[in-house]
Amino acid sequence: MKRISRRTAITGGFGAAALTLAACGNRTVPTEAGTFTPAPTLTPKAGQNVVTQTLTAAPAKVDLGGKTVSTWAYGESLPGPLIRATAGDLLRITLENRLPDASTIHWHGIRLHNAADGVPGMTQDPVEPDTSFTYEFVAPDPGTYFFHSHVGLQLDRGLYAPLIIDDPDEPGDYDAEWIVTLDDWIDGTGQTPDDVLAGLTGAGASDGGGMDHGDMPMGEGSSDGMDHGEMPMGDEPWGDAGDVAYPHFLINGRIPEAPEIFEAKPGQRVRLRLINASADTIFALALGDHVLSVTHSDGFPVEPVNAKAVYLGMGERYDVIVTVKDGMFPLVARPVGKPDGGQGLAVLKTGAGDVPAPDIQVRELDGEILIGSTLEPAEAARLEDRTVDTELELALQGSMEPYQWAINGAPFGQNTPLSIREGQRVRIIATNQTMMSHPLHVHGHTFALPSGLRKDTVMMAPMESFALDFDADNPGRWAAHCHNAYHQEVGMMTGIDYAS
Numbered sequence: 370m371k372r373i374s375r376r377t378a379i380t381g382g383f384g385a386a387a388l389t390l391a392a393c394g395n396r397t398v399p400t401e402a403g404t405f406t407p408a409p410t411l412t413p414k415a416g417q418n419v420v421t422q423t424l425t426a427a428p429a430k431v432d433l434g435g436k437t438v439s440t441w442a443y444g445e446s447l448p449g450p451l452i453r454a455t456a457g458d459l460l461r462i463t464l465e466n467r468l469p470d471a472s473t474i475h476w477h478g479i480r481l482h483n484a485a486d487g488v489p490g491m492t493q494d495p496v497e498p499d500t501s502f503t504y505e506f507v508a509p510d511p512g513t514y515f516f517h518s519h520v521g522l523q524l525d526r527g528l529y530a531p532l533i534i535d536d537p538d539e540p541g542d543y544d545a546e547w548i549v550t551l552d553d554w555i556d557g558t559g560q561t562p563d564d565v566l567a568g569l570t571g572a573g574a575s576d577g578g579g580m581d582h583g584d585m586p587m588g589e590g591s592s593d594g595m596d597h598g599e600m601p602m603g604d605e606p607w608g609d610a611g612d613v614a615y616p617h618f619l620i621n622g623r624i625p626e627a628p629e630i631f632e633a634k635p636g637q638r639v640r641l642r643l644i645n646a647s648a649d650t651i652f653a654l655a656l657g658d659h660v661l662s663v664t665h666s667d668g669f670p671v672e673p674v675n676a677k678a679v680y681l682g683m684g685e686r687y688d689v690i691v692t693v694k695d696g697m698f699p700l701v702a703r704p705v706g707k708p709d710g711g712q713g714l715a716v717l718k719t720g721a722g723d724v725p726a727p728d729i730q731v732r733e734l735d736g737e738i739l740i741g742s743t744l745e746p747a748e749a750a751r752l753e754d755r756t757v758d759t760e761l762e763l764a765l766q767g768s769m770e771p772y773q774w775a776i777n778g779a780p781f782g783q784n785t786p787l788s789i790r791e792g793q794r795v796r797i798i799a800t801n802q803t804m805m806s807h808p809l810h811v812h813g814h815t816f817a818l819p820s821g822l823r824k825d826t827v828m829m830a831p832m833e834s835f836a837l838d839f840d841a842d843n844p845g846r847w848a849a850h851c852h853n854a855y856h857q858e859v860g861m862m863t864g865i866d867y868a869s
């Protein structure tokens with residue numbers, strides 16, 4: 370029987386022709402070496418602080434907490450080394466590539482100049498093995514960010530780390546800070562992410578860890594190959610949430626059997642900087658017995674909201690403040706729509722108690738879970754009121770069988786970049802035309818949702834659409850893509866181009 374994915378695109382121009390065209394598998398678009406002129410060296414202004422760091426990307430054995438895996442990482446542990454600067458600082462970060470493959474670094478969410486954005490073939494040549502590249506940029510906006518490789522599926526190995534930009538005018542109304550980075554992990558457990566993708570695309574013999582999660586035989590009398598919604602749709606509100614079955618979920622590089630233990634004192638206000646660095650997993654996160662006061666989304670301040678639990682899509686960040694109680698409390702990151710179970714765990718320790726069991730359940734995850742796009746911006750984070758000069762469509766499309774994801778009718782490399790002009794107020798009408806959820810990420814800008822909420826990565830539920838507004842004040846060739854690394858790798862990406 371012919372099997373039709375229930376995630377088949379049900380509207381839009383991404384039809385059979387485009388699917389055939391794309392069946393070759395559109396990997397990271399190759400570039401010819403020497404296409405890009407090296408970025409100019411930035412000279413610090415008088416009094417400007419310079420943050421200098423070297424990151425060496427290399428094969429490594431990493432201990433996840435009693436379980437050691439071979440992977441590619443920036444050092445011996447996960448996440449890679451924290452980079453921390455103050456808004457306005459000049460960052461000068463050198464990537465030494467000791468990998469057997471080319472690499473780059475993307476500074477996710479930072480409104481930097483285009484030449485430092487780290488997208489191979491778009492903003493720079495890939496950094497070849499045994500060569501190095503220095504990224505120099507000013508980080509203008511405080512907040513919680515992260516950085517990661519932008520080549521192939523390297524993000525789903527260990528090539529990621531937090532990037533914190535402190536606020537020179539920080540009100541600092543908290544006593545302690547806990548940076549919490551979430552990840553889904555398969556590398557070195559018998560498969561690499563590339564094996565996983567080969568399984569998903571059918572290019573390899575391996576079944577690649579792909580999940581059999583409900584691609585349904587087509588029903589009698591359903592002749593259009595479309596799913597009309599009578600079949601189970603996965604976890605609300607995200608429908609099908611992920612494609613890959615991961616053996617481990619990590620918080621700060623640790624499996625739940627050996628969780629990180631963060632110590633604070635009862636009554637303290639702790640700022641958690643939450644980062645979802647995973648490739649294919651949306652998490653629902655909660656701290657047992659506590660309420661989270663959500664203060665920032667993707668680095669920008671929001672009107673604080675109390676929540677028992679929050680969703681984090683891939684590439685999203687939230688900052689929350691917690692007034693901590695006395696005892697031992699599990700911080701649980703439950704993967705959404707991953708039927709094989711497992712979860713991420715870390716522990717807050719403010720007093721006596723036992724370390725929670727790896728599969729501890731917290732009741733905060735049973736109730737309402739905050740969807741970040743419903744937050745309201747803090748006044749200071751709003752864009753100035755302006756009329757929109759240009760409106761462009763960005764449609765997320767694709768299917769599981771064949772495994773092909775696209776934007777505006779074709780995969781990256783075959784679709785047409787959105788074209789805008791410097792100085793415009795731009796509105797992108799983003800539409801998810803699939804039955805799967807996708808975190809849409811735009812480089813170099815932090816757009817505003819209709820509420821005014823500023824985001825650089827927005828979770829889009831099946832068939833959901835958003836108007837994304839931003840000012841074209843940072844010319845260059847910018848990537849816009851789904852932050853599911855597998856979707857991006859097969860083509861769910863486009864460009865936003867403008868010259869100065």
Ligand code: C2O
Nearest residue numbers: 475477684810848
């Ligand atoms: Cu974190 Cu182009 O992405």
Ligand code: CU
Nearest residue numbers: 807851853856
């Ligand atoms: Cu996607």
